[in-house]
Amino acid sequence: MASDPLLDVIDLHTTFATDAGPARAVDGVSFAVGRGETVGLVGESGCGKSVTALSILRLVDGAGRIEKGGRILLEGRDLLSLGEREMREVRGNRVAMIWQEPLSALNPVMTVGDQIAEVARVHAGASRAEAHAKAVEMLRLVGIADPEQRANEYPHQLSGGMRQRVVIAMALVMSPALLIADEPTTALDVTIQAQILELLAEVQRRMGMSILLITHDLGVVAETASRVIVMYAGEVVEEAGVRELFAAAHHPYTEGLMLAMPRVGGKAERLATIPGAVPPPTDWPHGCRFRERCPYSWELCEREHPPLYQIGEGHVSRCHLAIEPERRAHPHPPIAAVVGAGAGA
């Protein structure tokens, strides 16, 4: 990572008011994204990765609130200190987002060309004709054949893969410095998934932007990201270069995610699962938040919330195994599995 990252998130806390009390969905998250870099943000649903993304765009309105004290530096400027008008200049212009379900992210009664043109009109004050020309150009850029014709069509007339290309085209109109992709391939067919990932890599080469790729799929991360941040229960639990992570994952949660990944050529056995579920964000447990699902946990894990230990060059892990590595040789059934089995019997 360069010394001057494009995005530097420092101690981000995002809380939602719920009936059960404040839910600390993002609880002290710090990470950076370098210029031109692709960073994978990984974790299961409910771990806070999407809320982290929305916090960067300052779009957690309603019941959500970004707590004071943290900072989100984009190109050196703290987004949390900007007014709403300045923030609108950032959205779609410097930071853009693409979504999991392209059909619901598109306006059903507006042609896709008009929707792409809309971005140019909002940010560049383009005339109708200029914006339309831009829309056609963007459709061509994202690999849609016959863009003049397609520009006049409505979202329901396009295939899922084409819709996602349209969503990407909208995001790229202003050549943003950072593209946040929230599960961009989850809703698509496997063959289309590869095409979309390829497209993202290609536009990145051409336009040089950074990508924050949010996914629960380590396979997607392995193909695209250079660095991986693993989130669990509102916190970063591990961060490493992608090779390092796949070769030597340190945190038991990351280890669990890897074992849960289907492998080509692997033995046809049942996929491993991580027992239990993410605890509710209104009530994070004391000590290590993964403790009950962890096969290595011991008394220290209950007593002390683990800090991010330095494991290696650019590799950190929020696990006490860093100070007592010999315990990894002696796994035990996790508490959640024992409790779960007891309840099931």
Add this chain to the structure above:
Amino acid sequence: MSVGPWRTALRALRRDRVALGAAGVIVVFALAALLAPAIAPYSPNAQPDIVGMATLRPSAAHPFGTDVFSRDVLSRVIYGARVSLGVAVLSIALSMTIGTAYGAIAGYAGGATETIMMRLIDALLAIPRVLLLILALALWGSVGLPTLVLMLGLTGWFGTSRLVRERVRALSRGEFAFAARALGASHARVLWRHVLPNALTPVIVAATLGIGNVIVLEASLSYLGIGVRPPNASWGNIIQDGAEAIASGWWIALFPGLAILVTVVAFNLLGDALRDALDPRSPHA
């Protein structure tokens, strides 16, 4: 082939014979209203011979007969179409605009603003509209047509605002509105460009059905003598003239009554057909 949702609806409508018939009837009445001076055989207020030509039966010279003042009923019904349809269309346009704006703001704002705005609507809906109008018009004394349009418009938007609020509320919390904000669109722009165009289908249906309602309402008020004032002809006050002479000249009230019946049925049929055509769950789409 590019098929927008409006064009899809239009195509469905074109296959619907009842809707086509209703639309045809409405076009005929609208043309009659617009071209009244050219097609009405006589001046609507001319009283050629109040003694010799009063209350004449329908004949070749006077297809709908004449009234007690010897005025030609056909000419009055044609000019009455101008007033009745004009008042209805303008007041509906006014009430749909107010209702849409009010509902959109309430639904988009949410929270306490929405609650207060909608409780106010509940209160206003609790007052019978006719009562409100009679009260206002009676207090006003003599009202001109612009005032009548204003009053019908100002009392007709409460239901619309509810419809719009509900749609806007759902849509503005939906994903594409959010996606638009994530690309830097302001709240106003999201509401105007993305949410409202998706919320308008129930308004179009409500407006079509509402025109029928307002025609009847205006006729009732005119019949009661507090709507359109004589000698201006509206279907309502022609019926009133006829009601006084019902024993000697049944035709005076019958023809404007039929005009009301036919247009209102036409607007209702068209409204129903529009509802089906614009409903995304209907089989045509």
